Amino acid sequence: MAKAEHTADAFEAALTLGDVKGRSPWEDAWHRLLKNRAAVTAAIVMAVMIVAVVVGPWLSPWDMDYTDWDHTASPPSWANGHWFGTDAVGRDILVRTLQGGRISLLVGLVATLVSLVIGVTYGAVAGFYGGAADRLMMRAVDIIYALPFMFFVILLMVVFGRHIILIFVAVGAVNWLDMARIVRGQTLSLKRMEFVEAARACGVQGPDIIRRHIIPNLLGVVMVYVTLTIPQVILVESFLSFLGLGVQEPMSSWGGLVADGAQDMETAPWTLVFPAFFLVVTLYCFNFIGDGLRDALDPKDRL
Amino acid sequence: MSAETGVMRHAGRRLLGLVPTLLILITIVFFMMRVAPGGPFDAEKALPPDIQANLEARYHLDEPLIQQYFRYLGQVLRFDFGPSFQYRDWTVNELIAQGFPVSLTIGGLALVLSLLVGVSVGVLAALRQNRPTDYTVMGFAMLGISIPNFVVAPVLILLLAVYAGWLPAGGWEGGWTRLVLPVITLALPVIAYIARLTRGSMIEVLHSNFIRAARAKGLPGRQVIFGYALKPALLPVVSWLGPAAAGLVTGSVVVERIFAIPGLGSYFVQGALNRDYTLVMGVVVFYGFLIIVLNFIVDLLYVWMNPRVRYGEG
Secondary structure, eight states, rough: HHHHHHHHHHHHHHHHHHHSSSOOOOHHHHHHHHOOOHHHHHHHHHHHHHHHHHHHHSSSSOTTTTTOOTTOOSSSSTTTSTTBBOOOOOOBBHHHHHHHHHHHHHHHHHHHHHHHHHHHHHHHHHHHHHHHHHHHHHHHHHHHTTSOOHHHHHHHHHHHHHHHHHHHHHHHHHHHHHHHHHHHHHHHHHSSSSHHHHHHHHHHHHHHHIIIIIIIHHHHHHHHHHHHHHHHHHHHHHHHTTTTSSHHHHHHHHHHHHHHHHHHTOOOHHHHHHHHHHHHHHHHHHHHHHHHHHHHEEEGGOO | EEEEEEHHHHHHHHHHHHHHHHHHHHHHHHHHHHHSSSOOOSSSOOOHHHHHHHHHHHHTTTHHHHHHHHHHHHHHHOOOOOOOOSSSTBHHHHHHHHHHHHHHHHHHHHHHHHHHHHHHHHHHHHHHTTTTTHHHHOOOHHHHHHSSSHHHHHHHHHIIEEEEEESSSSSSSSHHHHHHHHHHHHHHHHHHHHHHHHHHHHHHHHSSSHHHHHHTOOOOOHIIIIIHHHHHHHHHHHHHHHHHHHHHHHHHHHHHHHHHOOOOHHHHHHHHHTTTTHHHHHHHHHHHHHHHHHHHHHHHHHHHHHHHHHHHHH
């Protein structure tokens, strides 16, 4: 009798123990990420930057292409309202920097999305179906990979004119290669897992397995890679704008502003310093967030 | 199977793989330039039709596209990139012969500098893992990756050339001082990447069993690191040298432009802005070829250095 009661108690204890919420790998990763001070700081700075860039131009009393004839090439000043100064034709550097940030961040985001969609689809299909299709698809990636891609992007801009949509496509279309390779590698190991076998046994078709079972499990790797691709894309766009092949006046991106600033830097260094600072801080933050995410999601790298 | 035949067989297989890559490179470049709107003879004032026709005949632009394509392919196989459209009296070969040595000087020096500094700094950080030295080095490395060279260059010019007056701000005439700023600008991101790669792989190698065994036998630390750990730790760096070379080539476009250096990169940008078809195609094919060959050499070097790959194949 006593013994039975004891068993019941233990059973109940076990039940309540079961109520304690287990920690999913995602939660573990989240806690590891929060402990990474560099990544958290970078994320906060980035959030502030994004809000400033989105909201800032509306709050500013100046327009991006408004010429203030009374204050051309003015150094940064509280008195005349141009906190970051003005350029040689009297345009406010603060509002131009924020507006340029909109373009740079937009290009970074959209082009990364393009490369994400192409890369994940391509990699998942190649990895999942395997065999001759896989070999052919990855051989194509190898070949494209060996091409001097920056020159191709320049060529694209020269040939088809400078248009912002084209920058998205051009940059996204060349950046998907790494993504495809990483996704394929992951898919190769995923497709041998029991749950994929189970889905197959239930009669789920290939494309559905890829969509419902493979891609969701790629999320971690893909997230890390996306965060590291965004700064790369921003860099490529700035590079093009710097060479004069990016977005066109009066629109500008950080790269274009840096190019303008470099022209006038001897007489008006502020036109170079502010956009350059914003660009560098953004790239720095994205790289730190990406590193932090990788460490958080991939515990085997922590020695 | 001996190591040498393994490397040779690998080399042969890779060499065959180069052919389709080069063919696709040339094909894409050719057709991309041809579908471009606007021709090389578009000017403010339209040319008289018969002169236009003569010019087109001179450059074979009146032939069917496919014929032009095979003509170009044949030329490239003989390493003849044809005359430049913009620099009259110059062939693209002559322009490459003039610009490339300049670019090569800067790029080569930058590569050597990056390897020396990057590897030393990376090893140092690995040996001081999670200590202030490590954090400082890695912080700077991250900065090196994040700051684009077109930001570094003007800032360096402003500080060291304009304000301090120690170094020339640009140009190609003069002593070795003219090389300092371009080479440093070009090398910085490469140094940063190499330092990060070296640190990561060095830490991994230092945790492996054979290093523990070497330590347990009481070998001095210096010998363990330089005699045993360094070579395997350098493998990721070696395999990254291909992309590094590609990065240096692209970086040189910006650096040459900022420092007013008459290298191949400057010609390329000028050619691109002027729609100098043959020049742009020539430079892309030339650089593409260079990068592909470099990747091939790096690949062989990797196989030669890494016994696991070498015997895994046999």
